[in-house]
Amino acid sequence: MKTTRLVIVAVGGQGNLLASKVLGEAALISGVPVRMSEIHGMAQRGGVVESAIVFGDATSSIISDGEADILLGFEPAETLRAINRCSKKTMVITNTATLPPFTVGIGKGSYPEVEEIKTLLEAKTAGLVWLDAMALAREAGSPMSVNIVLLGALIQTGALGFTKESVIEAIRRRTKPAFLDKNLKAFELGMEAAKTP
Amino acid sequence: MHKLLNDSPGEKVMLLGNEAIARGAVEAGVAFATTYPGTPSSEISLNLFQMSQESDLYFEYSTNEKVALEVAAAAANSGLRTFCMMKHVGVNVAADPLMTLAYVGVTGGMVILSADDPAMFSSQNEQDNRYYAKFGGLPMLEPSSVAEAKEMIKYAFELSESLGQPVLLRTTTRINHSNAFVTFGEIQKPQTKGRFIKDPHRCVTVPVVSRGLHVKLLDKLEKATGMADVSPFNFVQGSGKFGVITNGVSFHYAEDAVKDLGIEDKARILRLGFTNPLPETLIKTFLKECDRVLVIEEGEPFMEEAVKAFGQEEGIVIPINGKFKGSKSKGEKTKNLFSRLSEYDPAMVREKIADYFGIEYAPVEKMDNTDIPEIAMRPPNLCSGCSHRATFYEVKQAAKDMDVIYPTDIGCYTLGFMPPLSMGDFVVCMGSSVSTSCGFSRATDQKVVSFIGDSTFFHSGITGLVNAVFNKHNFTLVILENDITAMTGHQPHPGVDMERFGLDTFGRVNIEKLVRALGVEHVSIVKPFKVKKSIETIKEALEFKGVSVIISQEPCILYAKSIKLKTPRPFVVTDKCTDHKECINGIACPSFYIEEGRVKIDADTCVGCALCAQICPENAIRPLKQ
Numbered sequence: 001m002k003t004t005r006l007v008i009v010a011v012g013g014q015g016n017l018l019a020s021k022v023l024g025e026a027a028l029i030s031g032v033p034v035r036m037s038e039i040h041g042m043a044q045r046g047g048v049v050e051s052a053i054v055f056g057d058a059t060s061s062i063i064s065d066g067e068a069d070i071l072l073g074f075e076p077a078e079t080l081r082a083i084n085r086c087s088k089k090t091m092v093i094t095n096t097a098t099l100p101p102f103t104v105g106i107g108k109g110s111y112p113e114v115e116e117i118k119t120l121l122e123a124k125t126a127g128l129v130w131l132d133a134m135a136l137a138r139e140a141g142s143p144m145s146v147n148i149v150l151l152g153a154l155i156q157t158g159a160l161g162f163t164k165e166s167v168i169e170a171i172r173r174r175t176k177p178a179f180l181d182k183n184l185k186a187f188e189l190g191m192e193a194a195k196t197p
Numbered sequence: 198m199h200k201l202l203n204d205s206p207g208e209k210v211m212l213l214g215n216e217a218i219a220r221g222a223v224e225a226g227v228a229f230a231t232t233y234p235g236t237p238s239s240e241i242s243l244n245l246f247q248m249s250q251e252s253d254l255y256f257e258y259s260t261n262e263k264v265a266l267e268v269a270a271a272a273a274n275s276g277l278r279t280f281c282m283m284k285h286v287g288v289n290v291a292a293d294p295l296m297t298l299a300y301v302g303v304t305g306g307m308v309i310l311s312a313d314d315p316a317m318f319s320s321q322n323e324q325d326n327r328y329y330a331k332f333g334g335l336p337m338l339e340p341s342s343v344a345e346a347k348e349m350i351k352y353a354f355e356l357s358e359s360l361g362q363p364v365l366l367r368t369t370t371r372i373n374h375s376n377a378f379v380t381f382g383e384i385q386k387p388q389t390k391g392r393f394i395k396d397p398h399r400c401v402t403v404p405v406v407s408r409g410l411h412v413k414l415l416d417k418l419e420k421a422t423g424m425a426d427v428s429p430f431n432f433v434q435g436s437g438k439f440g441v442i443t444n445g446v447s448f449h450y451a452e453d454a455v456k457d458l459g460i461e462d463k464a465r466i467l468r469l470g471f472t473n474p475l476p477e478t479l480i481k482t483f484l485k486e487c488d489r490v491l492v493i494e495e496g497e498p499f500m501e502e503a504v505k506a507f508g509q510e511e512g513i514v515i516p517i518n519g520k521f522k523g524s525k526s527k528g529e530k531t532k533n534l535f536s537r538l539s540e541y542d543p544a545m546v547r548e549k550i551a552d553y554f555g556i557e558y559a560p561v562e563k564m565d566n567t568d569i570p571e572i573a574m575r576p577p578n579l580c581s582g583c584s585h586r587a588t589f590y591e592v593k594q595a596a597k598d599m600d601v602i603y604p605t606d607i608g609c610y611t612l613g614f615m616p617p618l619s620m621g622d623f624v625v626c627m628g629s630s631v632s633t634s635c636g637f638s639r640a641t642d643q644k645v646v647s648f649i650g651d652s653t654f655f656h657s658g659i660t661g662l663v664n665a666v667f668n669k670h671n672f673t674l675v676i677l678e679n680d681i682t683a684m685t686g687h688q689p690h691p692g693v694d695m696e697r698f699g700l701d702t703f704g705r706v707n708i709e710k711l712v713r714a715l716g717v718e719h720v721s722i723v724k725p726f727k728v729k730k731s732i733e734t735i736k737e738a739l740e741f742k743g744v745s746v747i748i749s750q751e752p753c754i755l756y757a758k759s760i761k762l763k764t765p766r767p768f769v770v771t772d773k774c775t776d777h778k779e780c781i782n783g784i785a786c787p788s789f790y791i792e793e794g795r796v797k798i799d800a801d802t803c804v805g806c807a808l809c810a811q812i813c814p815e816n817a818i819r820p821l822k823q
Contacts, residue, residue, distance in 0.1 A: 060453050061342075
């Protein structure tokens with residue numbers, strides 16, 4: 001089976017680890033081997049949370065620089081910061097809603113212009129899906145669903161080969177029942193947003 | 198029911214490495230488990246703690262790793278299957294009992310897990326604890342994957358019982374914090390009560406006994422070498438003259454690399470999972486099949502040095518390299534070898550294998566990313582509403598005209614070393630704040646004020662404080678009592694009111710009474726969110742000549758929110774603000790941001806601790822009217 005390497009970057013609290021678990025469950029349902037590695041030591045204290053997910057036959061559970069097939073970013077500057085994970089063959093999917101680091105918020109650090117981030121990501125990689133996952137999550141009824149919106153966009157690209165139904169089943173199994181309707185709506189909105197215009 | 202207690206053999210589930218290890222222990226019929234929490238091991242104990250509430254398993258959070266190991270050693274010598282887990286530096290704390298327990302041995306199976314942290318994702322060093330196995334004479338197992346970790350712990354209990362020795366299970370962060378599919382096995386029902394059978398010639402380690410025990414230990418290790426030679430966890434994969442010897446996660450990087458490079462018919466991999474004592478015969482036989490051998494292991498050259506020695510004994514003169522270049526006169530191409538630093542990754546291993554064996558290989562083209570603009574880092578920070586921030590600010594104010602050294606300790610509050618608080622000058626290990634204060638106060642004329650958390654104080658701060666009282670040192674110790682072990686994910690400690698969790702089988706140690714009983718003459722309590730009063734109290738403590746202790750009491754805000762002890766009540770910057778920026782420059786709470794040159798507070802993250810409101814010179818920060 002072909003190996004597909006997915007890197008997810010997010011800021012602590014954005015639900016990256018739950019998104020990874022949903023993808024792992026979808027892989028289980030789909031019969032695809034998967035290994036995931038996560039670094040989350042300081043997640044609750046505002047740090048960056050990164051997951052590496054390796055689908056297919058490779059047996060490693062981490063992803064080297066330049067070797068991500070897909071980069072899924074939950075925050076545009078974090079997506080750009082992770083550019084060293086990418087090559088010219090990498091597909092990038094990113095949320096456009098910014099969460100500036102604290103130092104930027106108090107005027108002591110720099111944050112690139114969002115348009116500049118877009119230009120750089122487009123120039124350096126094989127393709128960019130650019131969506132305001134926060135706005136779509138709010139539309140679905142919960143800003144907490146940013147992660148599920150982005151999963152929708154990821155599945156729409158077809159890069160993982162998972163069916164929509166398998167991921168919906170994984171969302172059912174792995175997310176809280178109280179949020180299920182909002183998450184399913186968020187998933188649909190994410191898929192819709194990633195359709196090529 | 199806890200998901201890891203499901204009695205459903207054959208069920209395939211996705212588990213975190215630490216969950217798989219906990220499940221493996223349960224499948225093995227573990228009866229008794231102890232720990233002190235530490236990343237990357239913490240989820241193992243969290244799951245065992247939860248399972249102990251609904252099963253026969255006895256589990257305890259012990260006060261430190263030494264205590265945890267000694268408690269476990271007694272259970273294992275009463276015949277119970279016992280599991281003691283800790284992070285790598287925790288083994289340093291437990292090293293004293295560990296070294297002699299290896300002489301004494303066990304009657305029930307005992308597994309000691311050391312969670313090492315190459316690359317130091319959340320640790321103060323990246324020591325390679327495989328040397329503890331060699332140092333103490335403990336059999337050691339090292340898994341390469343999550344699924345293997347579950348199987349290996351079961352084997353570890355059996356191995357322990359067949360040798361009568363504690364077994365070291367050594368993991369790394371990339372095992373503990375990886376997720377993969379695991380198939381549930383049968384759960385063996387634990388034997389929950391044992392009986393200690395007196396055996397002074399084994400269990401009382403006076404010199405005459407220990408001399409005999411050391412002889413027995415070496416005999417056991419010889420027996421273990423034979424077991425390692427035939428262990429299913431040591432195996433050869435592939436055939437060919439290129440030899441790779443590897444362990445842990447590096448095995449999978451090597452396995453992928455051999456496939457990617459298309460040298461499956463040329464390369465032979467010896468994967469070692471039973472790594473102390475090393476399988477001598479297996480390694481020597483392997484070396485004879487190879488033209489050259491690359492040893493791939495993160496950390497220190499533990500296997501490399503041994504493999505070279507085995508080669509020497511057999512008169513094998515092939516190149517064997519890992520981290521060391523060897524003799525230059527042979528003209529060997531050995532410039533691109535492995536490092537003793539950090540962790541490895543698949544591309545690194547692929548490139549070095551290709552280079553070492555002379556395989557044509559075009560690495561992934563590195564992108565030129567010099568045009569990427571600067572992006573501010575996202576360092577971890579004390580949380581919005583964290584009481585440590587208030588205490589640090591108040592101590593800084595109280596001591597502002599003094600020349601002060603601030604020894605600190607291991608916990609969330611280590612983050613206080615960052616500007617603008619800059620409260621933290623020296624830290625080496627758990628408990629060191631107190632004892633280094635003793636030294637700094639004697640060796641210098643500087644004022645010494647140190648910080649330690651409540652859990653860390655119980656762990657290893659108390660003995661330092663006893664020392665300070667006895668030797669009449671002169672410093673102020675601030676104990677940050679936030680009612681929980683916060684950094685590792687809110688585990689209890691001896692000062693925690695366990696009834697808050699609905700658990701009524703625990704006692705509680707009062708820190709103030711304890712400190713007074715130790716003979717500290719000047720003890721004061723502050724409530725850190727009462728700023729003015731706290732600063733006055735701290736000033737008094739700083740003026741005291743001798744040992745003074747300030748206990749700063751306020752629950753961890755994350756924990757308080759999670760158990761609904763505190764409801765956020767955000768504040769707002771009103772029009773009275775004249776832009777002193779005392780708030781941002783003095784305390785740098787992450788809820789602040791600047792919009793059009795004006796300080797604002799993010800109402801979604803502000804919890805209403807009111808620290809900023811109390812230090813604003815204009816009284817411009819007020820509760821937000823809902």
